[in-house]
Each structure stands twice: as C-alpha cells, then as structure tokens.
Amino acid sequence: MRLSPKVVFRLAPWLLTVFLLVCWEAICQGFEIKPFLFPAPSLVFKTGVEMFDPIMTHAIHTFLTTLAGFAIAVLVGAIMGALLGSSPIIYKALYPMLVGFNSVPKVAFVPVLVVWFGIGSIPAIITAFLISFFPVVVNVATGLATLEPELEDVLRSLGASRFDILCKVGLPRSMPYFFASLKVAVTLAFVGSVISETVASNLGIGYLMMSASSTMNMPLVFAGLMVIGAMGVVMYELFALLEHRLTRWANRSQNAAF
Amino acid sequence: MSFVEFENVSLSYSEGGQRAIEGISLQVAEGEFVAVVGPSGCGKSTLMKLISGLKPPSEGYVYVNGRQVGGPLGIVGMAFQAPNLLPWRTTLDNVMLPLEIVEPWRSERGARRKEFEEMARAQLARVGLAGFEDKFPWELSGGMQQRASICRALIHKPRLLMLDEPFGALDAFTREELWCMLRDLWQQQPFTVILVTHDLREAVFLADTVYVMSKRPGRILIRREIDLPRPRDLEVTYTDAFASHVHVLRESIGRVREN
Numbered sequence: 001m002r003l004s005p006k007v008v009f010r011l012a013p014w015l016l017t018v019f020l021l022v023c024w025e026a027i028c029q030g031f032e033i034k035p036f037l038f039p040a041p042s043l044v045f046k047t048g049v050e051m052f053d054p055i056m057t058h059a060i061h062t063f064l065t066t067l068a069g070f071a072i073a074v075l076v077g078a079i080m081g082a083l084l085g086s087s088p089i090i091y092k093a094l095y096p097m098l099v100g101f102n103s104v105p106k107v108a109f110v111p112v113l114v115v116w117f118g119i120g121s122i123p124a125i126i127t128a129f130l131i132s133f134f135p136v137v138v139n140v141a142t143g144l145a146t147l148e149p150e151l152e153d154v155l156r157s158l159g160a161s162r163f164d165i166l167c168k169v170g171l172p173r174s175m176p177y178f179f180a181s182l183k184v185a186v187t188l189a190f191v192g193s194v195i196s197e198t199v200a201s202n203l204g205i206g207y208l209m210m211s212a213s214s215t216m217n218m219p220l221v222f223a224g225l226m227v228i229g230a231m232g233v234v235m236y237e238l239f240a241l242l243e244h245r246l247t248r249w250a251n252r253s254q255n256a257a258f
Numbered sequence: 259m260s261f262v263e264f265e266n267v268s269l270s271y272s273e274g275g276q277r278a279i280e281g282i283s284l285q286v287a288e289g290e291f292v293a294v295v296g297p298s299g300c301g302k303s304t305l306m307k308l309i310s311g312l313k314p315p316s317e318g319y320v321y322v323n324g325r326q327v328g329g330p331l332g333i334v335g336m337a338f339q340a341p342n343l344l345p346w347r348t349t350l351d352n353v354m355l356p357l358e359i360v361e362p363w364r365s366e367r368g369a370r371r372k373e374f375e376e377m378a379r380a381q382l383a384r385v386g387l388a389g390f391e392d393k394f395p396w397e398l399s400g401g402m403q404q405r406a407s408i409c410r411a412l413i414h415k416p417r418l419l420m421l422d423e424p425f426g427a428l429d430a431f432t433r434e435e436l437w438c439m440l441r442d443l444w445q446q447q448p449f450t451v452i453l454v455t456h457d458l459r460e461a462v463f464l465a466d467t468v469y470v471m472s473k474r475p476g477r478i479l480i481r482r483e484i485d486l487p488r489p490r491d492l493e494v495t496y497t498d499a500f501a502s503h504v505h506v507l508r509e510s511i512g513r514v515r516e517n
Binding site for chain 2: 148150151153154155156157158159160164168169172173175247249250
C-alpha cells in the first residue's frame with residue numbers, strides 16, 4: 001500500500017515523534033539505564049497515568065499562570081510595538097533599553113520578584129510576561145516600521161493624518177507579524193512561568209518537577225517535562241491556526257504547512 | 259495663472275546638500291496632459307513630491323490651483339510603478355480607500371456607502387475590471403493591479419492625477435493596453451495629468467506637452483508640444499510624425515547622458 005503524499009505530510013510529525021520514542025525506549029532498555037538517571041518513555045507514561053490527578057492540578061495551575069502572563073505580554077507588547085513602530089524617536093530612545101532588558105536572564109530576576117511579591121503565582125505571571133513580551137514588541141514595531149514609503153506617500157498626498165495611516169495601513173499590515181510573534185511568545189511564556197515555579201512556588205509543574213527531582217523521582221520529572229511540552233505545542237498550534245485564519249492574505253503559498 | 263505653476267523651484271533633501279532639482283519653472287494648464295522624461299535620478303519623482311505637498315521646496319514657489327502648496331491637498335491622486343494595493347482588502351475596498359480619507363467624502367461615507375460602492379464599481383468597469391471587485395490583489399495579474407491602482411488614484415475625482423512611471427514594470431503589450439486605458443479615462447472625464455516616465459513613446463503617445471529633464475541636479479532642458487491629433491490610436495505610433503517627435507526627444511536625452 002502506498003500512502004498519498006498528502007497523508008504522509010499530515011502524519012509526518014506524529015511518525016517522527018513515535019520514531020524518537022521508540023529509539024528512546026530501545027536505548028533505555030538496551031543499555032539497561034537506571035530509571036533514576038534516564039527513565040524509559042514507557043515508565044514515564046506509566047508514572048503519568050498513576051500520578052494523573054496531581055499532575056493535572058499542577059499543570060492547570062501552570063497553564064493559567066502562563067496564560068495570565070502571556071495576556072499581559074500581548075497587551076503591553078502590542079501597545080509598545082505600536083509606539084515604537086510609529087515613532088522613530090521613541091524607537092531610537094527605547095530600543096537599546098529593551099534589548100538590554102531582554103538580554104538579562106529572567107531566572108536572575110525571579111529572586112527580586114520574590115522579595116517584592118512573595119512566593120507564588122505573581123512572580124510566575126510576571127516572569128512569563130517579562131520573557132514573552134519582547135518578541136511581540138519587536139514584531140509589531142517591525143511590521144509598522146517597514147511600511148512601504150510609496151504607500152505612505154499615496155495616503156499622505158490625500159491628506160491622511162499619521163493616525164489614519166496607522167489605522168488604515170500600519171496596523172492591518174503588521175497583523176501577520178503580530179500573530180507570528182504570538183506563537184513564539186506563548187511558548188516563551190511557558191518557559192517563564194515554569195522557571196519561576198521551580199525557584200519560588202509551591203504549586204505548578206515547575207514546583208512538581210523540583211520536588212520530584214529532590215527525591216530522585218526521575219520518571220515524574222520527565223512526565224512533567226512532557227506535559228509542559230505538550231501544552232506548548234497545543235498553544236503554538238492554536239495560535240498558528242488563528243494566524244492562518246485571520247491573516248490569510250499574507251500566507252498564500254500552496255505548500256505552507258501553516 | 260496656470261493650474262500648476264513652478265516658479266524657479268529648487269530642492270535639496272539635506273540642508274546645503276546637492277540639489278535634486280534646480281531652477282525649475284513650468285506651467286501646466288487645467289486639463290493638460292504633461293509628461294516628464296529624463297534619465298534615472300534626475301529628480302522626476304521629486305517634482306511629484308513638490309506638487310503633492312509631501313515636500314516643501316528649498317527655493318522658489320509651487321502653486322497648484324492658484325494657491326501656494328503648503329501641504330497635502332485632497333485634489334491630487336497618485337499612482338506609482340508598484341501598484342501598492344493593500345493585500346488584505348478586496349479590489350473594491352482598495353479602490354475606495356481615498357474616500358475614507360479625503361473630505362468631503364470621508365464624512366459622508368456612512369450615509370452614502372451604497373452610492374460610493376456603485377461609483378467604485380463603475381470606475382473599475384471603466385478600466386475593464388468588472389467582475390474582479392471581490393478578488394484580492396494577489397489574485398490579479400500585474401496589469402490588472404495597475405489598473406486598480408489607477409482607479410484608486412481617480413476615485414475621489416481629483417483634478418490632478420500624478421503618475422510616477424506607472425507602467426514601468428509591465429510587459430510591452432500590457433503597457434500599450436494601459437496607455438489606451440489611461441487615454442480613454444482622460445478623454446471621458448477631464449483632469450490634469452502629470453506623468454513621469456522613462457518611455458519616450460509613452461510620453462509622446464499620451465501627452466500634450468513633454469518636458470525633458472537633465473541629470474542631477476534636475477533642470478528642464480526642453481519643452482516640446484506634441485501636436486498629434488486626438489483622439490490618438492495606437493496606429494499613430496507608427497507614423498513619421500510620431501517617430502520624429504520621439505527622435506528629437508531621444509537626441510536631447512542622448513546629449514544629457516554624454517555631458
């Protein structure tokens with residue numbers, strides 16, 4: 001039986017995932033690697049099922065924390081991006097600071113947040129926000145700043161105000177950049193919230209993994225990693241779908257997977 | 259006073275820098291079709307910026323419609339070499355864009371939405387784009403996009419249409435088709451046209467008056483009236499009279515390039 005190219009295209013990510021899991025299982029079994037060093041996927045899965053309820057509790061907490069941080073990042077990022085992209089002077093003034101800020105590892109900032117806000121969800125939300133707003137700012141600003149000068153001339157010669165140009169052309173034009181950044185930002189938001197949870201929380205997947213690793217419960221750590229990964233992929237795909245739906249005009253390639 | 263008047267106009271983009279154009283004086287009558295030709299970088303596009311009020315002159319005065327140009331005027335429509343249609347809007351919505359900006363259309367848009375839409379449809383039909391109103395720009399060929407772009411430049415009934423090498427990116431056949439389209443539009447509904455182009459045949463075929471500009475800093479070298487009878491058919495491009503106009507212009511450009 002031959003599969004049509006279309007089916008192969010659809011199945012490709014699943015096939016690769018299964019293939020890697022099989023390799024992983026084979027390596028663990030073949031070399032008899034100790035589970036507390038590197039557990040086989042079957043064991044990870046078994047642990048996941050056994051510990052389903054606590055994992056879900058922590059996962060939902062992480063998920064909500066991430067979404068809260070991400071939502072703030074989208075809002076702040078879009079507004080800052082619009083400011084930066086529409087005013088060269090603001091761009092010039094603010095950009096170096098933003099880059100500098102983005103270069104600071106956010107994990108180094110978590111202790112400061114703990115001092116300010118205590119242990120718990122708030123530092124996690126803020127970390128998720130801090131780590132994920134930068135790509136949104138950069139993309140929205142880029143989308144606005146790369147406006148074709150001729151297009152601007154057409155509108156300006158008609159007497160359009162800067163605000164008109166922003167609404168009629170700048171913002172719609174930067175939407176593909178904006179949605180592309182959301183995909184990246186949401187995965188980064190997971191990084192932020194989990195980092196903060198591992199350092200300063202008693203709830204969330206990050207905390208779960210931290211406490212599991214302190215008792216050498218490696219299968220549970222890996223189960224936690226898998227859950228974070230899965231949540232990241234689901235959210236990424238969700239935003240990819242949204243991007244595809246809302247900015248269809250920018251994705252016209254026949255072969256574009258999304 | 260003429261409809262468009264340049265009085266000894268110069269412009270340098272930076273303070274004290276080299277001038278893009280120098281000492282330009284010209285008059286364009288209302289309803290006249292003017293073409294400006296010259297080598298690349300001779301400041302042809304600068305002329306357009308001055309007339310549309312996007313740039314103030316460094317020296318001299320620019321008058322449009324009897325008043326000194328102080329900023330963008332709603333009575334001007336523009337189209338460029340790239341059609342610059344907005345990819346997220348349908349052809350119809352693209353054409354209607356100026357009506358969302360220029361007064362008095364802008365404030366009447368809510369009440370007269372239907373009427374405006376009919377106007378845009380009629381304009382599109384006039385350039386042979388009937389049936390393409392709901393297509394997106396990327397679904398149109400290059401020539402069709404340029405037709406739509408010219409519709410957009412004309413929808414708010416500007417008294418002055420400015421075209422910056424509008425047919426430069428098209429193949430020869432499409433280009434000639436669009437010459438005829440522009441000729442017909444201009445003859446149906448009179449407006450003043452200033453066409454900037456590299457193509458001498460295009461200039462001679464379409465214009466009443468052709469100006470040749472020198473290399474940077476751009477100056478006007480010759481003004482030549484094209485007395486070919488109207489309406490002109492593409493056949494006219496094969497006549498001796500046509501060829502001699504093109505020849506004279508070509509020679510003057512040749513001199514520009516040598517010096």
